[in-house]
Amino acid sequence: MRINGRTGLLCLIGDPVEHSLSPLIHNTALKELGLNYVYMAFRVSKDTLSQVVKAFKVIGVKGFNVTMPLKKDILCFLDELDPKALKIGAVNTVLNRFGRFIGFNTDGMGVVKALEKNNVKIDGSYIVLLGAGGTGRAIAYTLMDRECSIAILNRTVEKSKMLALEVSDGPAMVEWGPLTEGSLKIHLSKADVVINSTSVGMKPMDGETPIPKSLLRSGLTVFDIVYNPLETRLLREAREVGARTIDGLEMLLNQALESFKIWFEAYPPIEQIKNALEDVRRGYFAHR
């Protein structure tokens, strides 16, 4: 990558960002397409968010990604919102369109694309979605447009009920319930796919799992969007019982590709990006 006086800037803001793989994904994509941009990660807190967004406008960044804990707070500082991002109430991608900052959410599409690219059927399937936080909302709002059944289970059951009501006016059939063993037993017995969008299994909760192993079985696809650790306890136990597993890197890749498309109106070639992520995956399994 040759940086010169015309090099444009794309960024990630959030806290922490030091271990993010987004710079790897986007800089590989930019290099592949020979685009004169660089993608940098900046640690930004809620307190400094408004100053940072103003500065981004002044220097004319092409766009930026937003991660935890800023995905909701960023809404106040944008000029326009994509209708889905407004309903979800969270933004992970911002486009600078002629000096106006427009917010999008690509998290839900990242999950749907990851499933489809792994040949998991969505239409006609019964999908159990664990979690109704920011990412759970994005996933539910994307799945609602498909001909599938969704059961949303969350620790705070009121949130799963609210979300189910919000997404029930599309083609998907939507149910809701608590994230308890009894409820999991009922819904997982009918499920084709289960998606974990809770933070259970993420460090420092990496000894925990949202689903008892006894409820996992072969024939089920288990997608854990947590990627720290890459193989969560849920994925390890799913693999041990012969279930199909998909890890959080698949979502990370696909939400990034959707962001890239918003910025450059085209998907990048993915071979080199996939190779780079495979190196990360190999490194993880080699050093466990």
Ligand SMILES: NC(=O)c1ccc[n+]([C@@H]2O[C@H](COP(=O)([O-])OP(=O)(O)OC[C@H]3O[C@@H](n4cnc5c(N)ncnc54)[C@H](OP(=O)(O)O)[C@@H]3O)[C@@H](O)[C@H]2O)c1
């Ligand atoms: N792979 C990717 O590209 C990607 C992208 C985005 C996020 N993620 C991961 O997705 C996870 C969720 O992120 P988020 O932004 O949606 O977070 P969030 O808005 O804070 O939501 C957290 C969710 O986890 C649930 N939860 C937390 N602790 C729990 C516990 N001890 N037992 C049961 N449920 C619990 C919460 O339930 P309550 O509502 O009851 O609190 C809520 O549903 C994180 O691990 C994040 O790293 C991955």
